Amino acid sequence: MTLPESRDFSYLFSDETNAxxxxxxxxxxxxxxxxxxxxLGGGLPLKDYFPWDNLSVDSPKPPFPQGIGAPIDEQNCIKYTVxxxxxxxxxxxxxxxxxxxxxxxxxxxxxxxxxxxIRDHTKIIHDLKYKDWDVLATAGNTxxxxxxxxxxxxxxxxxxxxxxxxxxxxxxxxxxxxITFPVPIDADGIIPEKLAKVMENWTPGAPKPKLLYTIPTGQNPTGTSIADHxxxxxxxxxQxxxxxxxxxxxxxxxxxxxxIKDLKEREKAQSSPKQDHDEFLKSLANTFLSLDTEGRVIRMDSFSKVLAPGTRLGWITGSSKILKPYLSLHEMTIQAPAGFTQVLVNATLSRWGQKGxxxxxxxxxxxxxxxxxCAIDALYKYLPQSDAFVINPPIAGMFFTVNIDASVHPEFKTKYNSDPYQLEQSLYHKVVERGVLVVPGSWFKSEGETEPPQPAESKEVSNPNIIFFRGTYAAVSPEKLTxxxxxxxDTLYEEFGISK
Incomplete structure (x- = not known):
C-alpha cells in the first residue's frame, strides 16, 4: 500500500521560525x-588535536539472563573499543x-x-501511516x-x-x-469528552490552541496512562x-x-513464562504517532529513562516538513547532541541489535x-485505611500518587481556612521533617488563562478539596522505599488524628 505524504502545517510556525x-x-x-x-571553508579544528584516540567500554550482554541490574562480569560482558x-x-x-x-x-x-x-526501532514500535516521516536527534526531551x-x-x-x-x-x-491552558484528566489521563467541551466552548476572540502537550504513558506527575480508545x-x-x-x-x-493486590494471584501471574519479543510489542500501548495520518503528531523520545539521564540524548519523530525548522534551530543552538554520547550509545545499541x-x-x-x-504494597500497609486516602497504582512510569480529601482534616476549617493548598503545604513540610520527600501536586498545576478568559466550567473540577502527593519508586532501594x-x-495518621 502506498502511504500518503504528510500535510503542510507551516502556517502554525512561529514568527521566529518564519524569520x-x-x-x-x-x-x-x-x-x-x-x-x-x-x-578551507570553516573553522573546524584538525582531528589530530583531539586528545582521544579511542573509547573502550564494557557493557552487559543480551539477553541479560541475570537481569539488567546484575554486575557485569566475564560471562555477561561485551568489551569493545571505538x-x-x-x-x-x-x-x-x-x-x-x-x-x-x-x-x-x-x-x-x-x-x-x-x-x-532509531529509524529501524521506530518501524518496529510504531505503525506509521504516512511516508515522509523521519527522526532528528536531540539533547533529550527537555x-x-x-x-x-x-x-x-x-x-x-x-x-x-x-x-x-x-x-x-x-x-x-x-x-x-x-499560555498553558489546562485540560481535565482522570485516572485514565485526558478525558476526550472534556477536551471536546473545552474546544466547543472556546471563547471567541481568544487565541486558539496551536498544540496539545501530553505525557500519555506513566504521566508525570499523576502516573496515569491514556487508554488507546x-x-x-x-x-x-x-483534527x-x-x-x-x-x-x-x-x-x-x-x-x-x-x-495485583492479592499476593497469591500476583505470584501466579508472575510465574507465567517470560514474554517473547512479539508478545512484548503487542502489549505496548498504541501511540499517537501510530494513529497519525497527517503528520499532526510530534513525538519526543529519550534514552534518559531507559539507559541513563546523563546521556542527554533523545530524538523527535515527525514529518520531514516539521523537522526541517527544528534542524535549522539546532544548527544555531545546540549544534548537535554530544559526540561522546552518540558514540557510546550507538556502539552499545549496534552490538545489542534491535532484538538485544x-x-x-x-x-x-x-x-x-x-x-x-513494592511501593503500592507499602502504601496499602502503612497509610490510613480510609476513603479520604486513595492510592493510585500506575501501569507505567516511575510515579505513584496518593489522593487526599483535605476536608476530612480535623482542622481544615479552623487552622487552614478551608483552603486545601494551605493543608497541602503543611503536610509537605511535616513529611520532610519525618525524613522523607514526596512532592505536592500543586507544584504541577497548570493555571494558564486566555484573554478574554475561557468559561469557568472549562476549569471545573469534581472535588476542589482533593489534593495529592507524588512519589517515585525509581530512585531508592526497596528497603528505603518501604x-x-x-x-x-505515620505523618498522615498523626496529622489527621487517626488512631492505628
Whole structure:
C-alpha cells in the first residue's frame, strides 16, 4: 500500500521560525566529508588535536539472563573499543561512529549510524501511516520541548496541557510567554469528552490552541496512562480543531501489567513464562504517532529513562516538513547532541541489535514492576485505611500518587481556612521533617488563562478539596522505599488524628 505524504502545517510556525534564515555555513558543511574537497571553508579544528584516540567500554550482554541490574562480569560482558578513525568499512564491522567525526562540527540532525538504528526501532514500535516521516536527534526531551515551543509559539499563543503536568515543561512555556491552558484528566489521563467541551466552548476572540502537550504513558506527575480508545478520540478532536499533538514519551517503555493486590494471584501471574519479543510489542500501548495520518503528531523520545539521564540524548519523530525548522534551530543552538554520547550509545545499541535492545526493555519492565509493587504494597500497609486516602497504582512510569480529601482534616476549617493548598503545604513540610520527600501536586498545576478568559466550567473540577502527593519508586532501594512510605503513613495518621 502506498502511504500518503504528510500535510503542510507551516502556517502554525512561529514568527521566529518564519524569520530564521538558514546558516550559509551549514549549507556546505557536508563537503568536509568529501575526500575530493580541500576544505578551507570553516573553522573546524584538525582531528589530530583531539586528545582521544579511542573509547573502550564494557557493557552487559543480551539477553541479560541475570537481569539488567546484575554486575557485569566475564560471562555477561561485551568489551569493545571505538577508534578515532577506520581505514575502511571492513575495519568497522560494528558500524561504529568514528571519534574523529563525532567530535567534529556537523551532523546537527545526529550521526547517521545512530539515526539509522532509531529509524529501524521506530518501524518496529510504531505503525506509521504516512511516508515522509523521519527522526532528528536531540539533547533529550527537555531540549526537544524547548525547541518545539520556539518552532511553533509566539508570546501570547495558547497550548493545551494536562491539568497537572511536568513542572519544567510548564515553566519553559510560561517563560516564553506561552499560555498553558489546562485540560481535565482522570485516572485514565485526558478525558476526550472534556477536551471536546473545552474546544466547543472556546471563547471567541481568544487565541486558539496551536498544540496539545501530553505525557500519555506513566504521566508525570499523576502516573496515569491514556487508554488507546481515548487517544483515537483525542486525535479526532485535534483534527477537528486543527492543533498539533506533542507526544512526550520518556516513560513509554516503563509499561507494566496492572497491580495485583492479592499476593497469591500476583505470584501466579508472575510465574507465567517470560514474554517473547512479539508478545512484548503487542502489549505496548498504541501511540499517537501510530494513529497519525497527517503528520499532526510530534513525538519526543529519550534514552534518559531507559539507559541513563546523563546521556542527554533523545530524538523527535515527525514529518520531514516539521523537522526541517527544528534542524535549522539546532544548527544555531545546540549544534548537535554530544559526540561522546552518540558514540557510546550507538556502539552499545549496534552490538545489542534491535532484538538485544528489546531484551533490555523487557528487563526494565520486570524491574519496574517489582519496584511499583513494592511501593503500592507499602502504601496499602502503612497509610490510613480510609476513603479520604486513595492510592493510585500506575501501569507505567516511575510515579505513584496518593489522593487526599483535605476536608476530612480535623482542622481544615479552623487552622487552614478551608483552603486545601494551605493543608497541602503543611503536610509537605511535616513529611520532610519525618525524613522523607514526596512532592505536592500543586507544584504541577497548570493555571494558564486566555484573554478574554475561557468559561469557568472549562476549569471545573469534581472535588476542589482533593489534593495529592507524588512519589517515585525509581530512585531508592526497596528497603528505603518501604521505610519512606512508612514515615509518610505515620505523618498522615498523626496529622489527621487517626488512631492505628
Amino acid at each position: 530564521r534564515k538558514p546558516s550559509p555555513l551549514k549549507t556546505c558543511i557536508h563537503l568536509f566529508q568529501d575526500p575530493n574537497i580541500i576544505f 577508534n578515532k578513525d577506520y581505514a575502511d568499512k571492513s575495519a568497522n564491522p560494528s558500524n561504529d561512529i568514528p571519534l574523529s567525526r563525532a567530535l567534529q562540527y556537523g551532523f546537527s540532525a545526529g550521526q547517521p549510524e545512530l539515526l539509522n538504528f 531540549n526537544a520541548w524547548e525547541s518545539t515551543l520556539r518552532v511553533f509559539c509566539n508570546r501570547g499563543d495558547v497550548i493545551l496541557v494536562e491539568a497537572h503536568s511536568f513542572s519544567s515543561s510548564l515553566a519553559s512555556a510560561e517563560a516564553q510567554g506561552v 481515548r487517544k483515537e478520540a483525542i486525535y479526532k478532536i485535534a 477537528k480543531y486543527d492543533f498539533l499533538i506533542v507526544e512526550d514519551e520518556p516513560y513509554y517503555f516503563l509499561q507494566m501489567n496492572p497491580y 535492545y528489546l531484551d533490555w526493555l523487557l528487563g526494565l519492565r520486570h524491574e519496574y514492576t517489582l519496584k511499583r509493587d 521505610e519512606g512510605l512508612k514515615r509518610l503513613g
